[in-house]
Amino acid sequence: MDNLASLLDGFATVVTPMNLLIALLGVTIGTAVGVLPGIGPAMTVALLLPVTYGMEPAQAFIMFAGIFYGGMYGGSTTSILLNTPGESSSVITAIEGNRMARAGRAAQALATAAIGSFIAGTIGTLLLVLVAPPVVAFAVSLGAPDYFALMLLSFVAVTAVLGASRVRGFASLLIGLVIGIVGIDAVSGQQRLTFGVPLLADGIDVVVVAVGIFAVGEALWIAAHLRRRAAEVIGVGRPWMGRQDWKRSWKPWLRGTAYGFPFGALPAGGAEIPTFLSYATEKKLSKHPEEFGRGAIEGVAGPEAANNASAAGTLVPMLAIGLPTNATAAVMLAAFQQYGIQPGPLLFERESALVWTLIASLFVGNLLLLVLNLPLAPAWARLLRIPRPYLYAGILFFASMGAYAVNAQPFDLFLLLTLGLIGFGMRRFGLPILPLIVGVILGPRAELQGRRALQLSGGELHGLVGGWVSWLIYAVIAVVLLWPLLGRFVVRPLRGRLVTG
Amino acid sequence: MTTRPDRGGDPPPRPAAPGETGAAGAVPSIPEQPTAERPQPAAARPAPADVAPAVVTDDPADGERPATRPDRAQYGVCAFLALVGALVIVDATRIGHAVSSADPVGPKPVPILLGVLLLVIAAIYAVDVARGGTGEPEAGEDVDLSSPIDWRTLLLLIGAFLVNAVLIDRLGWVISGSLLFWGCAFALGNRHHVRNLLIAVALSLITFYTFAIGLGVNLPAGVLQGIL
Numbered sequence: 001m002d003n004l005a006s007l008l009d010g011f012a013t014v015v016t017p018m019n020l021l022i023a024l025l026g027v028t029i030g031t032a033v034g035v036l037p038g039i040g041p042a043m044t045v046a047l048l049l050p051v052t053y054g055m056e057p058a059q060a061f062i063m064f065a066g067i068f069y070g071g072m073y074g075g076s077t078t079s080i081l082l083n084t085p086g087e088s089s090s091v092i093t094a095i096e097g098n099r100m101a102r103a104g105r106a107a108q109a110l111a112t113a114a115i116g117s118f119i120a121g122t123i124g125t126l127l128l129v130l131v132a133p134p135v136v137a138f139a140v141s142l143g144a145p146d147y148f149a150l151m152l153l154s155f156v157a158v159t160a161v162l163g164a165s166r167v168r169g170f171a172s173l174l175i176g177l178v179i180g181i182v183g184i185d186a187v188s189g190q191q192r193l194t195f196g197v198p199l200l201a202d203g204i205d206v207v208v209v210a211v212g213i214f215a216v217g218e219a220l221w222i223a224a225h226l227r228r229r230a231a232e233v234i235g236v237g238r239p240w241m242g243r244q245d246w247k248r249s250w251k252p253w254l255r256g257t258a259y260g261f262p263f264g265a266l267p268a269g270g271a272e273i274p275t276f277l278s279y280a281t282e283k284k285l286s287k288h289p290e291e292f293g294r295g296a297i298e299g300v301a302g303p304e305a306a307n308n309a310s311a312a313g314t315l316v317p318m319l320a321i322g323l324p325t326n327a328t329a330a331v332m333l334a335a336f337q338q339y340g341i342q343p344g345p346l347l348f349e350r351e352s353a354l355v356w357t358l359i360a361s362l363f364v365g366n367l368l369l370l371v372l373n374l375p376l377a378p379a380w381a382r383l384l385r386i387p388r389p390y391l392y393a394g395i396l397f398f399a400s401m402g403a404y405a406v407n408a409q410p411f412d413l414f415l416l417l418t419l420g421l422i423g424f425g426m427r428r429f430g431l432p433i434l435p436l437i438v439g440v441i442l443g444p445r446a447e448l449q450g451r452r453a454l455q456l457s458g459g460e461l462h463g464l465v466g467g468w469v470s471w472l473i474y475a476v477i478a479v480v481l482l483w484p485l486l487g488r489f490v491v492r493p494l495r496g497r498l499v500t501g
Numbered sequence: 502m503t504t505r506p507d508r509g510g511d512p513p514p515r516p517a518a519p520g521e522t523g524a525a526g527a528v529p530s531i532p533e534q535p536t537a538e539r540p541q542p543a544a545a546r547p548a549p550a551d552v553a554p555a556v557v558t559d560d561p562a563d564g565e566r567p568a569t570r571p572d573r574a575q576y577g578v579c580a581f582l583a584l585v586g587a588l589v590i591v592d593a594t595r596i597g598h599a600v601s602s603a604d605p606v607g608p609k610p611v612p613i614l615l616g617v618l619l620l621v622i623a624a625i626y627a628v629d630v631a632r633g634g635t636g637e638p639e640a641g642e643d644v645d646l647s648s649p650i651d652w653r654t655l656l657l658l659i660g661a662f663l664v665n666a667v668l669i670d671r672l673g674w675v676i677s678g679s680l681l682f683w684g685c686a687f688a689l690g691n692r693h694h695v696r697n698l699l700i701a702v703a704l705s706l707i708t709f710y711t712f713a714i715g716l717g718v719n720l721p722a723g724v725l726q727g728i729l
Contacts, residue, residue: 037642054716082642167626168636171582174619178589181615185608190596192612193589216662218641223689224655227645388643390700393685396658400665400681401674401708401720408719413666417659428650429578430636451606459605 003133006352010360013353019062022055023361026063027368030070035077035380036391038222041311042327043214044071047395049207049335050402057339058357064332065361066368069121071328072311073369076113076304077380081106081234089271089310092279092303099295101234107377111239112249112297113304114373120257120305121366124312127261128319129359132348135320139345144453145466149473151446154323154438156477157267163432172431175422176439179204186444187451199411204419206334208403209440212416213433214331215399217423219392224424226388233384239377249301252282256305263306264313267325271310278302312362319343319355323442330437337441338406572635579627586619657688673723674713678705 014023029051033044048067052060079090080097093113100109142150159169182193183203194200241249259274259281282298283289292299317323322344324330336343341351348355373380403416426433450464457463465471479486593612638646661684668677682701683694691697709729713720722729 050712050718051716053718054712078642165629165634165636167622167629167634170618171578171622171626174582174615174622175585177615178585178612178619181612187604188608190608192596192608193592195592220655220658221639222641222643223658224650224652225644225646225648226651226654226689227643228648387691389686389689389691392689393682394704396662396685397678397682397704398708400662401678401712404669404674405712405718405720408721410666410670413662413669417662417666420662421659424655425578425581427639429572429575430638431578447611450611451604454606455604 003129003356006356007129007360009353010356010358011364013058013357014062014361014364019059019361020364022059022062023066023364024368024372026066027070027365027372028066030067031074031077031369031373031376031380032070032383033067034071034074035383036074036386037078037082037384038218038391039395040327041068041071041075042210042331043218043395044074045328045331045335046207046210046214047398047402049211049331049338050398050405052335053338053405057341057351057354060335060339061354061358062361062365064335065358066365068311068328068332069117069308069362069365069369072308073114073117073373074380076117076307077110077373077377078384080109080113080300081236081381081384082232089275089307091272092275093300093307096279096292096296096299096303098234099293100297100300101236101295103295105295105297106234106236107239108241108245108297109295109300110236110377111241111374112245112301114239114370114377115241116249116253116256116301116305117308118366118370119253120260120308121312121369122363123254123257124261124264124309125359125362125366128312128315128362131265131316132320135316136345136348139321140349142345142469143466144449144456145464146469146473148446148449148453148464149466149470149477150321150323151442151449153473153477154267154325154442155435155446156480158325158438159432159435160480160483162270162434165430168429168431169435172426172433173435173439176436177443179209179419179436180440180443181447186448199409203444204415204440205406205412206337206441207406208412208415209419210331210334210437211399211403212419213423213426213437214327215395215402216416216420217427217433219395219399220420220424221427223392226392233381236377236381239374245297248297251285252278252298252302253305255281256302256307257309260306260309260311261313264310264325265316266313267317267323270326271307274306274310275303278306315362319347319358320345322347322445324438327434327437330434330441333441334437572630575630575634575636576627579623579630582619582626583623586616586623588616589613589619590616654688654690658685661685661688669723670721671723673725673729674720675702675705675709675725675729676723678708 013019029048030044033039033047034041039047045064045067052063055063075090076093076097079094080101082094082098097109097113100106155173159173160166163169178193180203182200184191184194184201191201256274256278259278260271263274264271279292279299279302282296282302283292286292286296286298288296311326311328314325314329317325318329318333322333322342324333333343341347341354399416399420400413403412404410406412423433425431426436453466454460454463465474589612593609593616596607596609596612640646661681664684665677665681668680679698679701682704683697686697686701687694706729709720709722712718713722714729
């Protein structure tokens with residue numbers, strides 16, 4: 001009940017004319033930037049960080065909430081109207097939604113995506129309200145060793161579970177961890193990896209890293225491989241759905257939400273698996289399986305809901321424990337740190353009003369998106385025709401502006417370019433981006449917790465093992481790391497024996 | 502949009518996009534792709550042009566199976582990782598011994614651990630590459646992986662970026678930002694110079710007034726101080 005009262009207080013903060021305007025602005029520019037091809041949700045948030053620099057934390061959070069859901073929604077519009085997906089979680093939407101659009105049903109595809117996103121986002125945010133407080137209560141009871149173990153799990157999960165190649169994942173993670181230790185060590189005051197450059201003493205700003213890797217790296221990579229002929233855009237009228245469409249959509253929305261939220265909340269869930277699961281389920285349950293692959297509305301409704309519910313799910317570990325589990329959450333976390341706010345269990349105690357304002361504005365932003373997107377879809381579709389030189393020049397322009405504005409140092413621009421080139425190289429060689437950004441954000445905190453744990457034990461390594469929680473987490477890490485070996489020597493022989501027996 | 506002619510040469514065979522492989526079980530294969538240009542696998546083609554120049558391998562004679570030729574530039578990544586690892590270790594050994602009872606670990610062990618892990622990963626990576634492992638280049642809405650890396654565009658973009666970084670404090674954001682946008686649009690192949698300049702100046706002015714004056718974000722006025 002306490003939480004309900006706090007949530008209502010949050011709503012009271014959001015529903016002032018000024019804050020509503022900010023929320024509206026957030027969803028509008030979030031969608032507009034998210035719709036632009038080549039800009040995924042993480043880059044949307046990274047590029048729009050400077051917009052919030054001059055604001056109060058509460059207003060900045062209201063804006064972030066809008067940008068977050070707006071960017072997600074904008075991405076799905078891009079996938080439906082262009083044939084190529086921007087990120088792996090929208091592969092399905094791109095295939096099935098684009099088939100619908102080609103068959104002249106773009107309006108219905110956009111409508112089912114918009115309404116599905118709204119429903120999934122609302123249910124997901126409700127679940128966040130229900131799930132986050134118990135998680136916080138649990139997280140508060142954890143000690144330094146448990147946190148250290150949890151962060152190790154987070155590292156291992158984003159590198160070894162997601163992504164195709166473990167070696168490349170770990171390479172990316174280690175680069176991130178190295179970037180994270182640059183600067184003055186918080187405990188001892190010693191300089192590390194600063195090479196005598198005073199400007200590096202404060203460390204490399206996480207915002208500069210996020211903008212460099214996501215925006216500059218991506219823009220350079222796309223520029224180097226720019227399609228000479230822009231992809232074909234399908235025109236669209238005002239989104240609407242017929243009776244039949246509603247009938248075929250509502251169950252996939254709910255099932256997609258049920259898949260998406262838990263996967264998003266897991267340390268290594270991501271949005272891809274639930275969208276694929278949702279698609280497979282809808283195909284199996286559908287009365288029109290023959291339409292799948294040719295533009296079945298269920299194939300857009302389910303995965304799109306799963307995608308959005310998963311985004312709401314990622315907010316649980318992000319807000320309650322301070323663990324980012326996908327790129328967008330990682331960039332949001334970087335943004336919070338910009339305000340000196342450290343997500344985690346203490347956030348709910350210290351900055352309770354702020355957290356509940358954020359959650360309330362997620363609800364409000366989601367509703368505004370629905371109201372805004374259904375009539376504005378044709379305008380968004382026009383954004384897809386933006387000449388590519390302007391688009392990518394604009395990304396570099398805004399990225400430079402945002403990175404410079406953090407500390408007002410031209411030095412940050414050189415850092416930004418260096419990081420952008422690293423991001424470029426990573427895209428060229430297929431190194432995943434997420435481990436790097438998670439390493440940069442969590443690395444310093446993991447070191448702090450690890451050293452705190454060892455401080456209690458006087459430097460003995462057993463200090464890293466705390467209560468049962470850390471044991472459990474280490475066990476999970478061991479299983480994840482040893483999975484290829486387990487698979488070869490335990491699972492496969494067992495399966496073989498079962499088959500022959 | 503571009504005045505430059507397309508690059509000649511056969512595009513390399515494109516590996517399946519991550520989504521395509523991941524969706525193989527769930528998504529039925531699409532019968533025909535009207536817009537997507539499917540690159541034809543080249544029977545024999547020259548060394549991939551997107552190999553980083555520093556690590557170009559000079560053995561044109563090895564032409565047994567050009568299509569599945571390993572991506573040798575990946576050894577450059579291993580070298581980079583090893584180099585960073587060594588650098589981190591060297592830097593860590595330089596740190597003074599600052600162990601106190603409040604901090605028994607000190608600032609040293611973590612960088613040393615990271616450095617060692619980087620060396621280990623570099624070695625494993627090299628083994629993986631030697632056994633034929635490749636990373637998959639990132640796909641995207643505007644990305645055409647069948648074309649080689651366009652170094653000219655890339656270098657021009659980096660140039661425009663550096664011009665902005667050098668000039669931003671001296672001339673101010675409005676001028677350096679305009680140069681940045683104009684330079685990037687030029688690098689990306691747009692040749693409407695006057696129109697681009699107008700857009701660039703408008704964009705810089707709008708951002709300057711909204712962010713620096715409206716929102717109090719740090720953007721320098723530079724030589725235009727007092728005029729803007």
